[in-house]
Amino acid sequence: MGLFTKDIQTLDDLFVHTLQDIYYAENQITKALPKMIAKATDPELKSGFEAHLTETEGQIARLETVFEMHGQTPKAVTCPAIDGIIKETNEVSGEIGDKTVLDAALIASAQAVEHYEITRYGTLVAWAKQLGRDDCAAVLQQTLDEERATDERLTRLAEGQVNRRAA
Amino acid sequence: MGLFTKDIQTLDDLFVHTLQDIYYAENQITKALPKMIAKATDPELKSGFEAHLTETEGQIARLETVFEMHGQTPKAVTCPAIDGIIKETNEVSGEIGDKTVLDAALIASAQAVEHYEITRYGTLVAWAKQLGRDDCAAVLQQTLDEERATDERLTRLAEGQVNRRAA
Numbered sequence: 001m002g003l004f005t006k007d008i009q010t011l012d013d014l015f016v017h018t019l020q021d022i023y024y025a026e027n028q029i030t031k032a033l034p035k036m037i038a039k040a041t042d043p044e045l046k047s048g049f050e051a052h053l054t055e056t057e058g059q060i061a062r063l064e065t066v067f068e069m070h071g072q073t074p075k076a077v078t079c080p081a082i083d084g085i086i087k088e089t090n091e092v093s094g095e096i097g098d099k100t101v102l103d104a105a106l107i108a109s110a111q112a113v114e115h116y117e118i119t120r121y122g123t124l125v126a127w128a129k130q131l132g133r134d135d136c137a138a139v140l141q142q143t144l145d146e147e148r149a150t151d152e153r154l155t156r157l158a159e160g161q162v163n164r165r166a167a
Numbered sequence: 168m169g170l171f172t173k174d175i176q177t178l179d180d181l182f183v184h185t186l187q188d189i190y191y192a193e194n195q196i197t198k199a200l201p202k203m204i205a206k207a208t209d210p211e212l213k214s215g216f217e218a219h220l221t222e223t224e225g226q227i228a229r230l231e232t233v234f235e236m237h238g239q240t241p242k243a244v245t246c247p248a249i250d251g252i253i254k255e256t257n258e259v260s261g262e263i264g265d266k267t268v269l270d271a272a273l274i275a276s277a278q279a280v281e282h283y284e285i286t287r288y289g290t291l292v293a294w295a296k297q298l299g300r301d302d303c304a305a306v307l308q309q310t311l312d313e314e315r316a317t318d319e320r321l322t323r324l325a326e327g328q329v330n331r332r333a334a
Contacts, residue, residue: 006262006263006264007262008259008263008264008272009263010265010268011268011333014271014272014333017259021255080251080254080255081252084249084250084252084254085247085251088188088247088248095184096173097175097176098176098177101175101176101180104178104181105175108286112287114286115286116252116279118282119281119282120279122278123275123278126322126330130330130331130334131334158293159293163297166181166297167297167298
């Protein structure tokens with residue numbers, strides 16, 4: 001992006017920029033998840049992260065579909081927000097010795113990632129509808145529903161067993 | 168924090184660390200909001216940000232209460248996640264020339280901030296309860312409820328008027 005130009009002129013430009021932002025974010029998440037899988041001890045948490053990695057690959061394919069539907073080539077722009085969230089995940093988990101406490105921290109980190117995705121996909125769905133692209137909105141809504149379901153599963157896992165073991 | 172030691176040993180340590188993280192985040196938000204107020208054009212968005220600044224100051228005071236209830240001195244630890252979210256807010260808004268499009272982007276950025284707070288306060292409430300600190304959980308729950316209400320207000324403002332004007 002230009003330092004001396006205003007590259008985003010319309011809501012459509014902003015929609016495409018945000019697609020590029022979350023496309024970058026999803027790709028960074030596929031790199032972060034294998035490390036989280038390796039660190040997790042609780043079998044259900046580990047298998048949940050593995051399933052989410054597969055789901056994330058599907059969400060990337062879905063984003064590529066939306067780019068194409070909207071006449072755009074899939075492209076990523078650096079997203080400092082997800083970089084910060086992943087940096088914090090690595091820093092905090094590096095400070096924890098106890099495995100049960102680490103599981104609790106990994107769930108909290110994963111939920112921070114999910115909430116970033118929930119807010120971005122929620123915005124993208126609203127903007128797509130406003131731009132008359134109900135077709136793109138419908139595809140993005142599928143991912144939004146998956147992210148919300150993942151967040152709820154993580155809450156149940158934390159409150160059902162992981163936090164109790166960590167305490 | 169030590170580079171060669173594991174400073175977080177227990178769920179209680181992790182709870183305190185996360186309090187310090189969100190204490191830093193809330194303080195950074197009070198620095199970011201005046202810039203967002205200055206950039207906003209829609210009067211309801213501008214006054215909403217102003218009200219949220221006052222609310223954030225109350226949330227900082229509430230965190231200081233929780234630190235004290237838990238026998239801790241209020242302290243902030245750098246939170247790369249909120250730093251990244253705020254950096255992205257500044258970068259994107261710097262790329263936008265049109266004021267109505269900028270308002271739509273500011274709402275999206277504010278909702279990314281809210282979702283970060285929702286996930287952290289949600290986690291803190293769950294951990295406080297697990298640690299037998301229902302008193303701390305009750306105070307943190309008040310802020311969680313405020314953040315959720317702010318997020319819903321921003322959605323209504325976006326879908327009710329700001330996105331339509333930006334399109």
